Amino acid sequence: MTGNEIRESFLKFFEKKGHKILPSASLIPLSDPSILWTAAGMVPFKPYFTGAAKSEFPRVTTCQKCIRTPDIESVGKTARHHTFFEMLGNFSFGDYFKENAIPWAWEYVTDILGLPADKLWITVYQDDDEAFDTWRRVVGVPAGRIVRMGKDTNFWEIGVGPCGPCSEIYVDLGAERGCGSPECAVGCDCDRYIEIWNLVFIQYFRDEEGNYSPLDSKGIDTGMGLERVASVLQNVPTNFETDLLREIMDFSAGLFGLKYGSDSKVDLALKVIADHCRAITFAVADGALPSNEGRGYVIRRLLRRAVRFGRLLGMQGLFLNQVASAVIRQMGAAYQELTEKQEHVLKVIQAEEERFGETLAQGTEMLNQIIAGLKKSGGSVVPGADAFKLYDTYGFPLELTQEMAAEQGLAVDSGGFGAAMDEQRQRARNARQETEYISERDAFFKDLRGQLGETVFVGYDLLEARAE
Numbered sequence: 478m479t480g481n482e483i484r485e486s487f488l489k490f491f492e493k494k495g496h497k498i499l500p501s502a503s504l505i506p507l508s509d510p511s512i513l514w515t516a517a518g519m520v521p522f523k524p525y526f527t528g529a530a531k532s533e534f535p536r537v538t539t540c541q542k543c544i545r546t547p548d549i550e551s552v553g554k555t556a557r558h559h560t561f562f563e564m565l566g567n568f569s570f571g572d573y574f575k576e577n578a579i580p581w582a583w584e585y586v587t588d589i590l591g592l593p594a595d596k597l598w599i600t601v602y603q604d605d606d607e608a609f610d611t612w613r614r615v616v617g618v619p620a621g622r623i624v625r626m627g628k629d630t631n632f633w634e635i636g637v638g639p640c641g642p643c644s645e646i647y648v649d650l651g652a653e654r655g656c657g658s659p660e661c662a663v664g665c666d667c668d669r670y671i672e673i674w675n676l677v678f679i680q681y682f683r684d685e686e687g688n689y690s691p692l693d694s695k696g697i698d699t700g701m702g703l704e705r706v707a708s709v710l711q712n713v714p715t716n717f718e719t720d721l722l723r724e725i726m727d728f729s730a731g732l733f734g735l736k737y738g739s740d741s742k743v744d745l746a747l748k749v750i751a752d753h754c755r756a757i758t759f760a761v762a763d764g765a766l767p768s769n770e771g772r773g774y775v776i777r778r779l780l781r782r783a784v785r786f787g788r789l790l791g792m793q794g795l796f797l798n799q800v801a802s803a804v805i806r807q808m809g810a811a812y813q814e815l816t817e818k819q820e821h822v823l824k825v826i827q828a829e830e831e832r833f834g835e836t837l838a839q840g841t842e843m844l845n846q847i848i849a850g851l852k853k854s855g856g857s858v859v860p861g862a863d864a865f866k867l868y869d870t871y872g873f874p875l876e877l878t879q880e881m882a883a884e885q886g887l888a889v890d891s892g893g894f895g896a897a898m899d900e901q902r903q904r905a906r907n908a909r910q911e912t913e914y915i916s917e918r919d920a921f922f923k924d925l926r927g928q929l930g931e932t933v934f935v936g937y938d939l940l941e942a943r944a945e
């Protein structure tokens with residue numbers, strides 16, 4: 478099955494089970510100013526789970542665009558992490574619960590996707606006997622392949638509010654994909670057991686004191702990574718070889734005059750570029766713009782990181798806008814906003830790439846000198862003031878400096894960086910106050926002149942001027 482076919486089949490499957498198919502919401506969460514990005518399918522539906530609003534439809538299914546920046550370092554290193562990915566999900570707002578969500582998930586992965594049942598593993602929250610029994614008795618999964626796990630992985634909560642236990646579906650890809658450790662099992666961070674689907678059973682309310690009370694209106698929130706499922710079905714080593722990403726990878730390899738799959742360093746760079754470029758393209762199409770703060774800083778950081786990986790592959794000129802065109806060609810049919818906003822997206826990407834391209838070489842040169850100096854003197858930490866200069870003069874996001882330093886076995890004094898940043902903000906504030914003072918003063922005199930009319934200076938001739 479192609480990525481498009483999986484997306485389609487998922488939505489159709491749940492439509493047949495009475496769900497309303499809704500389009501993906503924006504990557505910029507409109508209903509929640511406290512978060513930067515839509516990071517899961519449930520984000521647009523949060524008000525329905527908290528009870529702040531009521532959904533027109535009790536059952537909904539979506540394929541949601543997601544951005545997860547905390548996973549940035551894993552991109553290309555694990556087989557399964559992106560900063561941008563698509564999450565398939567089915568939701569119940571006070572309607573069905575575990576008794577349906579679990580068997581339907583099983584039906585979809587075994588009947589529709591055709592995954593072999595004996596390769597599937599299930600995790601449940603340690604105290605969730607109800608979920609365990611549904612998997613065991615209703616679905617018939619052998620007890621030995623249902624693993625009870627702790628709160629860190631199998632309980633979903635964010636502060637005060639609705640929350641509940643999770644149950645995940647893993648696929649065992651075989652020992653040859655694993656880390657080889659005798660402890661390797663479900664939940665291991667290597668690529669053998671891949672988590673494809675997470676079912677969240679929203680059944681408690683957590684109050685300020687941390688007490689959990691059962692909810693009257695229970696809910697279901699599930700999330701399945703489209704690229705991961707595609708990688709399993711298409712039997713490829715990582716998400717990047719699926720039809721969803723492969724063309725973007727091959728296109729950029731072509732731009733660099735390289736071939737994907739011949740050198741692991743090259744492959745890592747190509748993966749990072751393809752991943753970050755997808756994230757930037759989708760985010761800009763949804764209205765985000767590069768800047769030094771919040772969401773804009775994330776775009777800037779992703780873009781500059783991608784450009785730097787391009788330089789590592791020997792690319793001196795602009796290339797990201799071309800990769801972005803490939804992203805739009807690949808994804809434009811499923812996400813019309815990409816085609817509609819194409820011109821704007823490419824313009825924004827090119828402008829930011831040009832801006833950074835001008836200073837990247839000089840900044841790299843400066844950092845190399847700092848690093849050489851440190852190595853000579855036996856130091857191991859790039860001073861915060863230097864990291865700040867790289868940021869301020871050459872547009873190096875702190876994280877980029879940290880990564881480049883780490884490649885040489887060095888750390889960066891991020892506290893010192895923060896202090897230098899604060900100092901500069903204070904200076905800017907003072908300067909602003911000064912300008913405000915000057916313009917206030919000027920306005921005062923202008924005003925006075927308006928009231929008094931033209932005045933003539935007579936002090937050269939008279940010691941005291943009297944109004945006539």
Ligand code: ATP
Pocket residue numbers: 545548557558559560561562564672673674675700701702703704705
């Ligand atoms: P993992 O443990 O592999 O990092 P997760 O437990 O953080 O995944 P969830 O928050 O449960 O993931 O999200 C639901 C589903 O979304 C996952 O089961 C997976 O299929 C997919 N997913 C999560 N994070 C990513 C990512 N960074 N890139 C691609 N798919 C992802």
Ligand code: MG
Pocket residue numbers: none
């Ligand atoms: Mg994760």
Ligand code: MG
Pocket residue numbers: 630672
């Ligand atoms: Mg997980």
Ligand code: MG
Pocket residue numbers: 645672675
């Ligand atoms: Mg999970």
